[in-house]
Amino acid sequence: MASAVSIRGLHKAFGSRVVLDGVDLEIAPGEFVALLGRSGCGKSTLLRILAGLDSDVRGSFSVPGTVSIAFQQPRLLPWRRVWRNVSLGLHGVDGREVARKALDEVRLPDHADAWPLTLSGGEAQRVSLARALVRQPDVLLLDEPFGALDALTRLAMHRLVEDLWEAHRPAVLLVTHDVDEALLLADRIVVLDEGRVVASHFVDLPRPRRRASFVEQRVRVLADLGVDDAQAA
Amino acid sequence: MSISVAGVLARPKTAVPRPRKRSLPLRWISPVALVLLWQAASSTGVLPPDKLASPLTVVASAGELIADGQLGEAFAVSLGRVFFGFLLGGVVGVVLGLVSGLSRWGETLLDPPVQMLRTLPHLGLIPLFILWFGIGEEPKLALVAAGVAFPLYLNLHAGIRQTDPGLVEAAKVLGYTRVERVVHVVLPSAVPQSLVGLRIALGTAWLSLIVGEQINADAGLGFLINNAREFLRTDIVVVGLVVYALLGLTTDYLVRLLERRVLRWRAR
Numbered sequence: 001m002a003s004a005v006s007i008r009g010l011h012k013a014f015g016s017r018v019v020l021d022g023v024d025l026e027i028a029p030g031e032f033v034a035l036l037g038r039s040g041c042g043k044s045t046l047l048r049i050l051a052g053l054d055s056d057v058r059g060s061f062s063v064p065g066t067v068s069i070a071f072q073q074p075r076l077l078p079w080r081r082v083w084r085n086v087s088l089g090l091h092g093v094d095g096r097e098v099a100r101k102a103l104d105e106v107r108l109p110d111h112a113d114a115w116p117l118t119l120s121g122g123e124a125q126r127v128s129l130a131r132a133l134v135r136q137p138d139v140l141l142l143d144e145p146f147g148a149l150d151a152l153t154r155l156a157m158h159r160l161v162e163d164l165w166e167a168h169r170p171a172v173l174l175v176t177h178d179v180d181e182a183l184l185l186a187d188r189i190v191v192l193d194e195g196r197v198v199a200s201h202f203v204d205l206p207r208p209r210r211r212a213s214f215v216e217q218r219v220r221v222l223a224d225l226g227v228d229d230a231q232a233a
Numbered sequence: 234m235s236i237s238v239a240g241v242l243a244r245p246k247t248a249v250p251r252p253r254k255r256s257l258p259l260r261w262i263s264p265v266a267l268v269l270l271w272q273a274a275s276s277t278g279v280l281p282p283d284k285l286a287s288p289l290t291v292v293a294s295a296g297e298l299i300a301d302g303q304l305g306e307a308f309a310v311s312l313g314r315v316f317f318g319f320l321l322g323g324v325v326g327v328v329l330g331l332v333s334g335l336s337r338w339g340e341t342l343l344d345p346p347v348q349m350l351r352t353l354p355h356l357g358l359i360p361l362f363i364l365w366f367g368i369g370e371e372p373k374l375a376l377v378a379a380g381v382a383f384p385l386y387l388n389l390h391a392g393i394r395q396t397d398p399g400l401v402e403a404a405k406v407l408g409y410t411r412v413e414r415v416v417h418v419v420l421p422s423a424v425p426q427s428l429v430g431l432r433i434a435l436g437t438a439w440l441s442l443i444v445g446e447q448i449n450a451d452a453g454l455g456f457l458i459n460n461a462r463e464f465l466r467t468d469i470v471v472v473g474l475v476v477y478a479l480l481g482l483t484t485d486y487l488v489r490l491l492e493r494r495v496l497r498w499r500a501r
């Protein structure tokens with residue numbers, strides 16, 4: 001089966017600053033991959049390239065199917081009601097109906113007619129997820145979508161993302177700084193450093209996962225990120 | 234209001250301030266007192282009627298001017314001038330603003346000359362306009378149009394340029410067509426700034442009208458006022474000024490209504 005995402009020797013530089021220096025990565029259809037790495041190591045840059053927002057690169061990558069993305073900020077259009085935000089850009093469908101279903105799925109059935117600025121951070125982020133999912137993407141790119149949320153909301157969002165992923169089965173590439181989040185959700189954890197993929201771990205744990213079940217893996221991943229020893233566990 | 238209003242590029246308000254209702258009656262104390270003082274000064278002869286007529290005379294003259302249709306006619310003529318001048322300047326300002334806001338080439342070619350011209354105080358153009366258009370209706374319309382086109386252009390252009398690139402990116406990934414990006418992302422985000430431009434443009438339009446009507450007017454509010462001056466009828470001059478002011482306030486109020494309707498997506 002062809003990969004959902006296939007990246008070979010991808011290079012990206014901003015002027016003289018090399019950010020990606022030969023990235024190789026394959027993501028299988030339906031696979032959930034978490035991308036970890038220090039701040040500024042090029043995670044967002046990689047996602048933007050895959051999303052087609054930056055084509056000034058060397059090397060090759062292919063994303064054969066449809067791509068959708070949710071950013072750290074929800075980036076909703078404040079002047080369009082929630083349901084329009086979800087369905088805008090879709091063609092040849094009943095936008096209202098499609099949006100209603102998607103909003104049901106992210107557990108916001110009563111907010112279809114709300115203005116985005118009246119939503120809480122977590123609600124806005126769920127709308128952003130609904131908007132990404134109605135496009136029935138083969139690849140879903142998530143750039144720290146929970147980064148700005150409080151700890152409790154974040155826990156609820158983890159469950160939601162896992163449920164949505166199990167229902168729709170897109171390949172997911174999730175950028176996060178949170179090792180626990182990665183271990184909780186991902187089939188595989190990939191670590192980016194110095195512009196390359198420096199480590200890749202499969203997380204073979206049954207779902208839904210509990211934190212207690214991944215203590216050992218956590219130490220290994222943290223070691224790859226340059227955080228050593230047991231204090232982290 | 235300064236002379237080169239066309240150069241003004243104000244920031245849109247982020248929140249509409251809540252009017253403080255409780256203090257409203259109190260705020261009327263001093264204006265009413267001033268009018269009473271004015272009336273007292275007129276009645277006692279301190280303020281002679283050839284310098285400034287008394288408030289009661291002004292009200293009485295207003296009643297007469299309305300009754301014999303003079304005011305209505307002058308009003309209609311002036312309103313027409315502002316309307317057509319505004320329409321002309323509005324079309325020019327909006328079309329140029331859109332072209333230069335939405336296309337790189339448009340901006341490269343249009344923006345520099347407009348930015349240079351905007352530094353001219355447009356009311357200073359009267360001598361040229363008289364030479365170009367004579368002393369009929371045309372220079373008056375041209376003056377209003379010039380006063381309107383600049384603030385509309387500047388604010389529309391700035392509004393479009395201020396579009397959040399993050400939203401445009403999101404729209405690209407989500408598969409909006411180019412037209413959808415313009416209609417749902419770029420133009421709506423330019424609306425608050427454009428409304429500021431509209432408000433300034435309307436203020437400038439009235440100012441331009443008042444100045445323009447000094448050019449050999451044979452009808453309209455300016456004619457009414459100038460004519461009254463020749464006969465030392467300060468009461469009629471004041472009536473004309475009050476009508477100008479009311480017109481300005483009315484259009485400002487209409488823009489506020491429009492703002493409230495168009496910007497209702499803003500969080501309270």
Ligand SMILES: Nc1ncnc2c1ncn2[C@@H]1O[C@H](COP(=O)(O)OP(=O)(O)OP(=O)(O)O)[C@@H](O)[C@H]1O
Nearest residue numbers: 014017019037038039040041042043044045046177
């Ligand atoms: N448009 C740009 N022009 C110049 N440099 C850029 C640009 N975009 C990103 N960079 C640089 O590229 C590097 C990687 O940025 P990127 O946003 O991909 O990091 P990141 O891994 O997502 O970091 P974080 O975890 O903090 O979000 C940074 O050093 C950044 O300064």
Ligand SMILES: [Mg+2]
Nearest residue numbers: 043044045143
């Ligand atoms: Mg980033």
